[in-house]
Amino acid sequence: MPLIELSGIERRFQLGDTTVHALAGLDLAIAAGEYVAVMGPSGSGKSTLLNLLGLLDRPDAGSYRLEGRDVTTLSPDEQATVRSTRIGFVFQSFHLVPRLTAAENIALPMTLAGIAPAERNRRVAQALKDFGLDRRADHRPDQLSGGQRQRVAIARATIMQPALILADEPTGNLDRHTGEEVVNLLEALNASGVTLVVVTHDPGMGARARRQLVMEDGRLQSDTQGGR
Amino acid sequence: MRLADTLRFARDAATGTPLRTALSVLAMSIGVAAVVILTALGDGARRYVVGQFSSLGTNLVIVLPGRSGTGGFNPANAITSTPRDLTVDDAASLRRLSAVRRVAPLTVGTSEIAHGGKLREIMVAGSTAEFLPIRNFELAQGSGLPEEDWSRGSPVAVIGAKIRDEIFGSQTAVGQLVRIGDRRLRVVGVLRPSGQGLGMNTDELVIVPVALAQSLFNTNTLFRILIEANSREAIEQARDQALATLKQRHRGEEDVTVITQDAVLATFDKLLGALTLAVAGIAAISLAVAGILVMNVMLVAVTQRTGEIGLLKALGATARTIRLAFLAEAAMLSAVGALLGYLLGQAGVFALRQFFPVFPAYPPDWAVIAGLGTALATGLIFGVMPARRAARLDPVQALMKR
Numbered sequence: 001m002p003l004i005e006l007s008g009i010e011r012r013f014q015l016g017d018t019t020v021h022a023l024a025g026l027d028l029a030i031a032a033g034e035y036v037a038v039m040g041p042s043g044s045g046k047s048t049l050l051n052l053l054g055l056l057d058r059p060d061a062g063s064y065r066l067e068g069r070d071v072t073t074l075s076p077d078e079q080a081t082v083r084s085t086r087i088g089f090v091f092q093s094f095h096l097v098p099r100l101t102a103a104e105n106i107a108l109p110m111t112l113a114g115i116a117p118a119e120r121n122r123r124v125a126q127a128l129k130d131f132g133l134d135r136r137a138d139h140r141p142d143q144l145s146g147g148q149r150q151r152v153a154i155a156r157a158t159i160m161q162p163a164l165i166l167a168d169e170p171t172g173n174l175d176r177h178t179g180e181e182v183v184n185l186l187e188a189l190n191a192s193g194v195t196l197v198v199v200t201h202d203p204g205m206g207a208r209a210r211r212q213l214v215m216e217d218g219r220l221q222s223d224t225q226g227g228r
Numbered sequence: 229m230r231l232a233d234t235l236r237f238a239r240d241a242a243t244g245t246p247l248r249t250a251l252s253v254l255a256m257s258i259g260v261a262a263v264v265i266l267t268a269l270g271d272g273a274r275r276y277v278v279g280q281f282s283s284l285g286t287n288l289v290i291v292l293p294g295r296s297g298t299g300g301f302n303p304a305n306a307i308t309s310t311p312r313d314l315t316v317d318d319a320a321s322l323r324r325l326s327a328v329r330r331v332a333p334l335t336v337g338t339s340e341i342a343h344g345g346k347l348r349e350i351m352v353a354g355s356t357a358e359f360l361p362i363r364n365f366e367l368a369q370g371s372g373l374p375e376e377d378w379s380r381g382s383p384v385a386v387i388g389a390k391i392r393d394e395i396f397g398s399q400t401a402v403g404q405l406v407r408i409g410d411r412r413l414r415v416v417g418v419l420r421p422s423g424q425g426l427g428m429n430t431d432e433l434v435i436v437p438v439a440l441a442q443s444l445f446n447t448n449t450l451f452r453i454l455i456e457a458n459s460r461e462a463i464e465q466a467r468d469q470a471l472a473t474l475k476q477r478h479r480g481e482e483d484v485t486v487i488t489q490d491a492v493l494a495t496f497d498k499l500l501g502a503l504t505l506a507v508a509g510i511a512a513i514s515l516a517v518a519g520i521l522v523m524n525v526m527l528v529a530v531t532q533r534t535g536e537i538g539l540l541k542a543l544g545a546t547a548r549t550i551r552l553a554f555l556a557e558a559a560m561l562s563a564v565g566a567l568l569g570y571l572l573g574q575a576g577v578f579a580l581r582q583f584f585p586v587f588p589a590y591p592p593d594w595a596v597i598a599g600l601g602t603a604l605a606t607g608l609i610f611g612v613m614p615a616r617r618a619a620r621l622d623p624v625q626a627l628m629k630r
């Protein structure tokens with residue numbers, strides 16, 4: 001059973017009189033533990049796909065099965081629970097809460113999920129160590145470098161031990177060297193069994209993935225794994 | 229999300245924008261402080277007046293010349309009609325009534341007192357020995373007016389504490405001769421200092437026998453007749469008896485007004501109670517304004533933190549969690565504002581009491597509870613809309629906005 005199974009996914013946006021087909025008739029299956037890069041020109045629907053996979057958006061047609069369960073019909077609260085426990089997001093612009101410290105930002109998903117403070121502290125301490133942020137625990141985002149911020153964001157994405165990590169251009173705001181570090185971190189996570197889907201414009205980074213999807217006008221133009 | 233975490237999150241969010249938060253807290257606290265201080269003033273005025281009226285005397289019934297249809301004060305009547313005057317004989321006739329314990333005639337006027345080269349303006353009250361007990365006046369030295377025939381008018385005077393201080397200084401006053409108008413009188417007693425009394429400042433009062441006062445002011449009428457009823461229950465009876473007797477004496481014409489202290493008290497009590505309520509209402513408007521300000525602040529917060537709300541949703545926050553977080557923030561703003569306003573108001577009325585010790589400026593409990601309640605309620609009610617707006621945001625749109 002694949003971790004992700006999309007069939008006949010349509011996502012349309014109405015812009016005035018014209019309808020934009022951000023995703024059109026998309027069929028896709030991703031197995032647990034895969035490392036997938038999503039590439040394609042700007043406006044081809046990469047982010048739309050990722051939002052859909054992360055249950056931040058709903059398709060207009062088609063079905064999405066996550067771990068065998070049809071998740072498009074779930075209530076908003078049930079979807080929130082799935083996001084909380086199964087999915088981690090990494091964004092291009094980090095999306096850290098500016099008034100919270102690195103440790104608090106990392107703990108945020110657990111705080112929202114209502115996990116007890118003691119357990120939170122234990123896991124955050126471990127994550128800080130794993131991501132080389134021990135000495136940055138009490139720093140606020142504006143006191144961190146771009147690479148450190150993205151490491152905090154990745155630590156936050158993994159703190160609930162999700163099955164799936166979705167990263168939308170995670171290195172887009174970083175220089176080559178720090179971008180490299182961040183990719184290494186994500187790949188290490190993948191090596192430990194987490195399914196990783198990365199949207200990227202960087203061919204070099206895309207090439208490191210074991211499977212490349214290229215999108216064009218909301219459709220899969222090529223898939224190195226060739227269908228299901 | 230745990231309650232403690234929700235509260236901490238809301239607190240951090242509020243303190244993240246200190247100026248905006250401080251301003252809405254300030255607005256809320258001014259509203260609550262206004263309720264506390266204004267109602268303390270209103271209720272203080274009520275208590276002050278009621279207290280003053282109570283100190284006029286116990287079970288008091290007052291007869292004044294002139295007809296008033298309602299039994300209360302009626303200035304229009306006092307001007308248009310020319311009532312038959314009250315006389316000392318009228319007062320004397322009331323002494324026989326069964327419901328009456330004491331009667332004191334009262335005539336008043338201004339004159340001057342002179343002794344040892346010192347001179348000052350005074351208020352003169354012409355009355356009888358019964359005057360002091362009816363009005364609950366107490367003596368510091370000497371005795372009151374002598375028990376004598378009301379028409380006699382012995383040349384004696386009881387003087388107020390302030391007059392004593394100013395005319396005699398450290399000398400003994402009792403036994404001294406003073407000149408009042410063109411009469412020479414002997415001081416027989418000094419009143420205990422009473423502070424400010426209603427209508428009449430007893431510290432600057434000189435009490436002389438009624439017959440003497442009438443000849444001093446060249447009149448044979450009375451300003452008032454004061455009656456003390458036998459008991460609280462007998463007040464109405466004393467009133468009716470006095471009215472009947474005077475009507476009979478005045479050839480069947482009801483040309484006097486008899487008021488009871490209770491009626492006056494009740495009127496003032498009602499009047500000033502209504503005033504307090506009105507003032508509280510006005511202050512409550514400022515609370516509503518503060519509530520709207522809190523709403524505005526929260527709406528701005530939602531707009532400004534749109535990206536954060538999108539992130540929270542991506543991290544698995546339910547709509548309820550987000551609603552609660554924003555509602556907690558609004559509640560916090562108004563709760564802190566209300567508490568601060570309460571303390572500010574209490575400090576204000578405390579200062580008032582320090583400066584005006586005779587004025588009992590205490591906010592009534594109902595006003596404090598209503599003020600705090602309104603503050604919290606408006607904060608919450610006006611917080612609901614922004615909180616719902618935050619919870620309803622589309623996460624993708626929210627995340628795109630930075």
Ligand SMILES: Nc1ncnc2c1ncn2[C@@H]1O[C@H](COP(=O)(O)OP(=O)(O)OP(=O)(O)O)[C@@H](O)[C@H]1O
Nearest residue numbers: 013014015020022041042043044045046047048049
């Ligand atoms: N909320 C929206 N309203 C209208 N059109 C939208 C919306 N979101 C996306 N689109 C359109 O859908 C198409 C796909 O957008 P998407 O953001 O998925 O592209 P992308 O591949 O991520 O591009 P980029 O590489 O620039 O990030 C685009 O044409 C875009 O204009």
Ligand SMILES: [Mg+2]
Nearest residue numbers: 046047048168
């Ligand atoms: Mg994109």
